[in-house]
Amino acid sequence: MGLLEGKVAFITGAARGQGRNHAVRMASEGADIIAVDVCAPVETVAYDTATEADLAETVRQVEALDRRIVASTADIRDLAALRSAVDAGVAELGRLDIVLVNAGIFSSSRLLEMEDDTWSTMIDVNLSGAWRTIRAAAPHVVAGGRGGSIVITSSLAALTANENMAHYSAAKAGLVGLMKVAAKELAADRIRVNSVHPTTVATDMILNDAFYQLFRPDLEKPTREDFEEAGVTLNALPVAAIESDDVTEAIVYLVADSGRYVTGTTLVVDAGASL
Template identity: 50%
Template sequence: MTDSGRFAGKVAFITGAARGQGRAEAVKFASDGADIIAIDACTDFATTPYAGATEDDLAETVRLVEATGRRILATKVDVRDFAGLEAALKAGVAEFGRLDFVVANAGICSVGMSWEITAEQWQEVIDVNLTGVFNTAKAAVPIFLEQGEGGSIVFTSSLSGLKGTPFTAHYAATKHGVVGLARVMANELGMDRIRVNTVHPAGVATGMDLGGAMQPYLGKYAATLGPIYMNTLPDEWATPEDIADVVAWMSSDEAKHMTGAEMRVDIGASNR
């Protein structure tokens, strides 16, 4: 076990950690010296067009974090379950002794024209992406306040939290919603040196693959709505590690005067 790195002696709580951005964030924070409290639902969701993460995926995150020499407590729990989430977080704090960073990363998506989205699609996306982020912050903030040493919270928003991205009205509503939540919490918690920010990726190569479901819409509306998704830089996708690098920086003392901010890591798509 190494005690080196900018996050040595620190602890990070990361949701949706079984794969994709959450896994990359867990490994990044651990590589920088932090111990990790990780949760993931490890389930298939009712309305998503892709398979959910698995317990084997979460076990692989554990393996990768432990390979850095750091400790990890990983729990299968859904962010919609506040009691379970809070219990997992408190267990991690009891084991590792503190909490310094929170990354509310868990999220899902499905596609459809706004007026055709079903009530089930709407509710599931709202519950995971917005209520789940609220639950994560609600569980973490009292721990930060009790410690009295400040802290950092990063909510994963999206390009869809900055623009009206077609075919994702429910998703975009949640990603705009977490921006509003972050702005309010940044104001409320600033006096306690608890920073709250949002990160806004565009396309990231993760297990949340919407390609097949999105293609009929992008094909039909290629000349009218498709350009809204165009990047400025000549890259089609970011990697999960690209986002993890930025989230770690936002959480570090190098960004100690950043709060209530929206960090765009969107390949220039919001600039179009």
């Protein structure tokens, strides 16, 4: 029997990257999945965001494990859309136990050169979107009366300073405050709330020309190899980026019985970068 047998997990940003990885692993441990992603371009973002075909692939991989999945498109800036997605998923699957607040974006700019929409989009997606996700989903976990777990994907950037990403760091640091208050308010309902803080993760949000340029501004058109050469210097362990699996393993620990008394914590998965 899997670690999450009979449970249902709601995952934002589930079409690809860490979100898909979490969904497939949760399904392999016996969970059914409610999955959402925006599946559309997001303003101020320089890389290609997930598509409906990506979300369909997540559905295919979960169903291949003989688990149920209810998937829909929703922008985490739209509380009504999130509520509709969660409500439909719970109506079909019968319960909700786990909420993975995973969806997010990345962009970069010097602090004093940043445009207003670059700042506001980042905060609205990465911080306010997390609040909306919890607001839409947590009432179902409370109503179940069985307790549960919420994990917010933050970043090492919440704990350390990096140039060109004040808006990203501010949003990710704000998630820590949100997590701690939620952990206190939901503790009486036996709902645990934690955040995970990865270093650079090898996903489409990172593996693109705009991110490579951020790491190697000295080069006109840096490659992934150039990025990895620079990235490996930031971590104590000799890796330029960790994999989605590494973050998923930390999340499984938090949402399964192994983390039954862990709440209000910031779990860092950073290859020693914060050292």
